Every structure is written in structure tokens, then in C-alpha cells.
Amino acid sequence: MRLITDLSLLQASPLPPSVATIGFFDGVHGGHRFLIRQVCEAAQERGLSSLLITFPQHPRRVMQASYQPRLLSTFGEKCSLLASTGVDACVALPFTAGLAALSAREFMQQVLRDQLQVRTLVIGYDHRFGHNRAEGFDDYVRYGQEMGIEVVRADAFLMDGAKVSSSAVRALLDAGEVDKAARCLGYTYSLEGRVTVGQQIGRTLGFPTANLQVTDSCKLIPADGVYTVRVRVGEHIYKGMLNIGCRPTIDDDTHRTIEVHLFHFTGDLYGQLLRVEFLRRIRGEQKFDSREALARQLQQDAEACEKGEE
Numbered sequence: 001m002r003l004i005t006d007l008s009l010l011q012a013s014p015l016p017p018s019v020a021t022i023g024f025f026d027g028v029h030g031g032h033r034f035l036i037r038q039v040c041e042a043a044q045e046r047g048l049s050s051l052l053i054t055f056p057q058h059p060r061r062v063m064q065a066s067y068q069p070r071l072l073s074t075f076g077e078k079c080s081l082l083a084s085t086g087v088d089a090c091v092a093l094p095f096t097a098g099l100a101a102l103s104a105r106e107f108m109q110q111v112l113r114d115q116l117q118v119r120t121l122v123i124g125y126d127h128r129f130g131h132n133r134a135e136g137f138d139d140y141v142r143y144g145q146e147m148g149i150e151v152v153r154a155d156a157f158l159m160d161g162a163k164v165s166s167s168a169v170r171a172l173l174d175a176g177e178v179d180k181a182a183r184c185l186g187y188t189y190s191l192e193g194r195v196t197v198g199q200q201i202g203r204t205l206g207f208p209t210a211n212l213q214v215t216d217s218c219k220l221i222p223a224d225g226v227y228t229v230r231v232r233v234g235e236h237i238y239k240g241m242l243n244i245g246c247r248p249t250i251d252d253d254t255h256r257t258i259e260v261h262l263f264h265f266t267g268d269l270y271g272q273l274l275r276v277e278f279l280r281r282i283r284g285e286q287k288f289d290s291r292e293a294l295a296r297q298l299q300q301d302a303e304a305c306e307k308g309e310e
Contacts, residue, residue: 001083005056005092007115015089018051019043019120020112021154022129024166025054027072028081029185031164034157036085039122042152043088048119052082052090053112058218059095070220072169072189081187091116104130105143113147120150159184176223178278188230188277191219193258195269207241207298209259210269212276221258222278224285228305231262232275238262241298241305242276245285263306 004010019042025032036052043050058069073081075092082090093099093111102110107130112118121144123137137153144151157164164184172181173189182188193212214221224245231240242260260276262269282304288294 001087002089003079003083003092004089007091007093010115015051015091015117016049017117017119018049018089019046019122020051020053020116020118021122021124022053023124023127024058025052025078025082026058026166027169027185028078028085029072029164029166029169030159031157033085033186035122035124035154036082036087038154040086042120042122046120049088051116051118052087053093053116054078054082054090055095056092057095059100062095063097063100069218070170071216071218072166072173072185072220074192074216074219101131104128104135104139106130108140108143108149109147113149118149120152122152122154124154125156170220173220173222176225176227176281176284178222178227179280182278188279189222190275190277191221191258192216192273192275195272195274197270207261207302209243209261210274212258212260212274214258215273221256223281224256226282226285226301226305228279228282229260230277230279231260232277233262233265233269233272238265239306240276241282241302242278243285261302263302 004015019039021035021039023032023035036050039052040050042048056075058067058071061067061069079090079092099107099111108121112121121140123140128136137151141151143149162168169181169184172178172184178189191212191214193214195210196213197211221244225243227242227244229240229242231238240260240262242258244256244258246256260274282301286297288297
């Protein structure tokens with residue numbers, strides 16, 4: 001996949017005529033992949049290239065500096081996932097105040113047709129674009145006819161009769177249902193972060209843990225609780241047990257921590273970059289009467305995690 005992050009490069013190396021679609025594509029879930037397959041099939045039928053148009057930053061964050069998105073994928077993760085779909089090219093379009101001010105017709109003519117050489121535009125069944133998002137599919141078809149862009153409505157994607165969307169996946173992660181979220185995504189949800197120095201309380205309970213500082217502060221962190229996880233350390237993969245929460249038995253404060261224990265691991269993890277994949281939630285966060293009671297529960301959690309199916 002050719003990734004274009006600087007539109008000025010298109011002057012020397014323009015894109016070929018294409019079938020394209022537009023979206024933020026957070027998480028690149030099953031619904032996105034279904035839409036992208038339709039783009040690729042339409043491109044093949046028409047003898048054109050396939051193109052995705054996305055944004056490196058959440059559009060709302062550009063317009064509202066205080067907005068803190070809860071992302072399913074970082075920009076790098078999103079690009080890797082989009083590349084895996086087999087699409088020919090992806091344009092990461094800088095979302096600016098000027099771009100936001102364009103009407104749908106102006107966007108189609110100035111950006112899609114003139115800059116990006118789009119000949120066919122595949123629109124998600126509920127997607128709207130342009131200033132105030134005032135226009136709809138019939139308007140896009142009319143504008144396209146005026147400027148030589150074919151506009152096609154994409155089929156909707158349903159799983160078990162329900163719409164798969166980024167917001168639906170976020171709701172599942174907020175509920176700790178990481179296994180259901182993985183089914184919608186088509187892959188296991190993950191967090192990446194550096195191991196920082198913690199209070200080392202886990203050692204006293206028989207389960208030394210690595211304190212994880214998530215690399216991207218906008219990445220969504222699943223619900224508090226204990227999870228079975230898979231952890232990548234360099235080229236090695238370990239099964240592990242992870243806790244998200246405020247450690248009510250130890251601290252009882254409002255500061256959330258992410259702590260992971262790697263089974264059958266020996267060595268020093270401080271400063272290392274870990275990728276943690278969430279397999280299933282064992283239980284929610286609990287407050288115990290004593291550290292001894294917590295240690296007994298951790299032993300039960302560890303047994304459940306090690307025996308749990310991936």
C-alpha cells in the first residue's frame with residue numbers, strides 16, 4: 001500500500017484514477033473491512049486503482065483542542081491494519097479548519113477530483129461529509145454527475161443482526177468484554193507501552209508485575225479488572241495476567257494503573273516496550289479485607305489465566 005502523508009508529493013507523483021472511500025477508520029474493524037472490500041472489488045471491475053482517504057488526527061480534536069478521543073488504534077496501527085486489506089493506496093489527509101469549511105460539493109471537486117483523481121466514490125450507508133454535514137447521499141450523486149464522479153452506496157455490514165461500528169467496539173471494551181470486541185474487530189485488542197518503576201507490591205504477593213505506561217494517551221483502556229493476556233516482549237511472546245484499576249486493597253485512590261504479570265518469565269523488563277493483547281476478562285476489580293486474601297485470589301486468577309483458552 002502506498003501511504004501519502006504529504007499532498008505536495010502528488011505534484012511529482014500523482015495518484016492514478018481510482019475508486020475511493022472516506023473515513024476515520026478507527027480500529028479498522030469488520031465493518032470497515034467490509035466497506036474496503038467493496039472498494040477493491042469496484043476498482044477491479046472498473047480497471048481502476050483502490051484508494052482510502054483518512055485523517056491522521058481525529059477531526060473533532062482539530063476543531064476542539066480540549067477534546068480527548070478514545071481511540072481503538074493509533075495512527076501507526078491504523079495504517080498497518082489498512083495495509084493488510086490489500087488496498088492500493090491510502091491518503092492521510094490533514095484535517096484543517098480550511099478543509100472543514102468546504103461544502104460537500106467543494107470537497108468532491110477540489111480534493112477528490114482535482115487533487116486525488118477519484119473517479120468513483122463508495123459511500124458508507126450512513127456516512128456524511130462536508131461543512132455541517134448538511135447533505136446526504138442523493139446530493140453526492142447529483143454533485144458527482146456534474147463533475148464526472150460516480151457515487152455508489154456501499155452495503156451495510158451486520159454481525160448477528162447488529163451494526164458493527166467503532167462506538168460499538170468501544171462500548172464492549174468499556175464493559176470489559178474484550179473477547180466480543182475482538183470478534184467485531186477481527187483481531188485481539190491491544191495496548192502498547194513502556195515498563196516503568198512501580199511500587200513493587202506484586203513481589204510481596206508472589207506475583208511480580210510490570211507497571212505499564214501506555215504510549216498513546218488517547219488509546220482506549222478497557223474496563224477495570226483482571227484479564228488473561230498475551231504479551232510480546234521483543235521477539236518473544238508470553239501468556240500473562242493483567243490488572244487494570246486503582247488497587248483498592250493497597251491504595252484505595254483514584255489513580256488507575258496497568259500491571260501485568262508474565263508467566264514463566266525471568267529477567268528485567270524496566271524500560272522495555274511491551275504489546276499486550278487482551279484475550280478475556282477473568283473478573284472485575286475487587287477490594288479484599290487483607291493482603292493475604294488478595295494473594296489467595298491472585299493465585300486463583302493465575303490458575304484461571306493459565307488454563308484459559310486463547
